[in-house]
Amino acid sequence: MARRAQDIYLEWRGGTCRVKWWTGEYRDDGRKRFESKGGFLDEDEAFEYGQDQLHEIRHGTGISNRDSATLMSDWIDDWFSSTDHAYTTYKGYKSIINRHIRPYFKGKTVGEIDVITYRAFRKHIYRKLPSPASAANVMTVLGMILDDAVPRLIKVSPVERKRKRGKFVKKTQRERKRDMDIASIDQLARNAEVVFGYPGYVMIWTMAMTGMRPGELFGLPREYCYPNWPASDPRPDPDEEQRYQEDMLRYGKGEGLMPAIRVQQQVQQEKGNAVAEVPPKYYSYRTLVIPPFLADMLEKLLASHDNKWVFPAITGGCLKAAPFSRSYWFPMSQGSEERVRARGGTRPAIPAVPDFAGKRMYLIRHGHKAWLDEDGHPRFAVESRMGHEVPGVEGTYSSVTVAMERAIMEALQRRWERFASPGGVT
Template identity: 80%
Template sequence: MEDGMARRARDVYVEWRGGTCRVKWWSGDYHDDGRKRFESKGGFTDEDEAYDYGLDKMSEIRAGTAVSNRDSSTLMSNWIDDWFAATDHAYTTRKSYKAIINKHIRPYFRGKTVGEIDVITYRAFRKHIFAKLPAAGSAKNVMTVLGMILDDAVPRLIKVSPVERQRKRGRYVKTTKRERKRDLDIAVVDQLARNAEVVFGYPGYVMYWTMAMTGMRPGELFGLRREYCYPNWPRSDPRPDPDEEDRYKDDVLRYGVGDELMPAIRVQQQVQQEEGRLAEVPPKYFSYRTLVVPPFLAEMLDKLLASHDRKWVFPAIEGGCLGSVRFSDDYWAPISQGAEERKPVRGSRKSRPAIPKVPDFAGKRMYLIRHGHKAWLDEDGHSRFAVESRMGHEVPGVEGTYSSVTVAMERAIMKALQQRWDEFQREKTAPSE
């Protein structure tokens, strides 16, 4: 066809301009004045090829699978902003996603459109991020966020996601390396508790025994208020939810102080830093739960609450919340890794004796104490449903629907934990051979 001439059929046009031709097709939309809105693609040297391309685009439009040139040209940075604004996650998750986006994803794809992110570009980014972040877990977190961003761009901005899913064909190859854990020795818990007592007094000593005997998460321990702790709870429960009246009544009949009642802690919240301030928020996964405690720990908690009038069961050195301090550096590091003797400096710094290192936890996460608690429960053969409920986990399927934690199950847990303590005390006081 000669220059300037056009071919039209079914709202598809082919135009020659110089040595190449361009195809135009109706996008299915209209301008404000009622005229049809067309899109185009140039650079063809064969008119039939260009015309067939236009017909294919029209077919996609009719099938509802087409992506307009305008949408595919959306800048990646703009799509990231829209995607993030539409997410609905807990504060810590949003904070983590925002950090990953701003530190890794946004800078790498600056200036690129969503339509330009193909499989090759995706692979290049994956190679880049795994080289930049040696810790495989950190790199995988970045790839997970990018995968969600690109997956959600389908079908409006791109036809298919370039995210490559791991295939399960062929020989199995283990790709994830589990964190190596040691059995939680009760003597190790005792040493951690004694070290904590040196760092922040009796609250520290009781807090570590509480974590080992309940499996509570750190944020839940930091945010435990005295009205939710034995011996005050359940009679001191603020009862904020009118829909929970039946549970409140049952709690009074089941838990508390007395021969027929079981001492317990109510996990009703945790504390987190939100925008530079301490916030009291629901426990992770909204895992509200009641945790019975063995008698020895009940005595410790009773003594602890009688020793101070703070809001928090386990107050920090200055009396505030542990969620507001640099706990990992100023508390956990000397507790787990040990510390040399500290002498006072002009009265502004209290003296502190040397703290022994705890090899099993030096350089490890405090969270592993929680893992050890579950291992203890599993060793003792308790009901799987009772164990998972105590850990704050949802049990899926029929088991989760029909099971419940009975008084007998809770008493069995109390008894087993008390036996661990009693055996440990006997071993400590037994004369050496």
């Protein structure tokens, strides 16, 4: 030993100096656990390095060689098992990790992920994925994984957020939308009726008049739909008893009551064709008043079948388990030629709906919000109806009143009547 101090040892090996320092831990046999670093050519430099390590250990900022050598795959497992997410978030994160993050960093340690490695992955993922939004989701998950490794496994996260280097890249252009024409919704609904009967016709009008998400529509059970709800509410939560009673005084079928749908769940596809009934996105439980014309449609629809789902698939199961885009949405929106049904008979030709051909069904939800904005309803009432949280003081102090709901219901009814009346305009 060339030099020794309390908890620091120096030794020369092969022309270079190595420093050893106590990690503050003990082995199973009671001896102190040391770590070391070699390659120094100067004892003072090596000694100062050892002192720096002791200082970090005493102040809780030190990272042992053993921790920094943790494999990314092991840290990902620890991180993911410690998180608590809703079903849809859990499923999305798991897919991102297993398809993109885990394979890329296989064999690498957490300590090896520096800013250069992080940038290389970012460049890789943006080239690999066709959608910038999908790539951004992957980077968000990786960012959380690396941020949470501080200070246990790394001192500083390599994730870059504010300071940007490299060439300027314009933000992704927003999806171009057309104003939602009620005539297009009507044609879409008529196409849906050709594809899968009256449930399809009513489903399109329900989405246009409520802004429900597709998973919420597919997973709408009859007990949460007009005219059954709120009398048929299972009332699963004893803490919500006051709401249940207020719902009976506010919604339903009868004089002075407003027809409404209760969004209490959505469905997500699991392995195979199984579907899971899970809370709506962001736990956005809400009640949606509906115009009288839609209430009549829903009442007629539920009287026509005894299925669990308000909008069952052709086979009677849940639409979420069906190949919805290929077998339902594409013919409805893009049109299709006359063809023979699998069970005999022919299906008439379906005209394309230009406003929706080649676009997502989700745009009907966007169009519903635009209708509400056009009619001048209060922002809080609109955002609440869409299942969005309103931040700040506005979200804390505001509430959706009976008058606000009635105004929404009546405005949607007027929009329908202007369209449906002879010579009417949208």
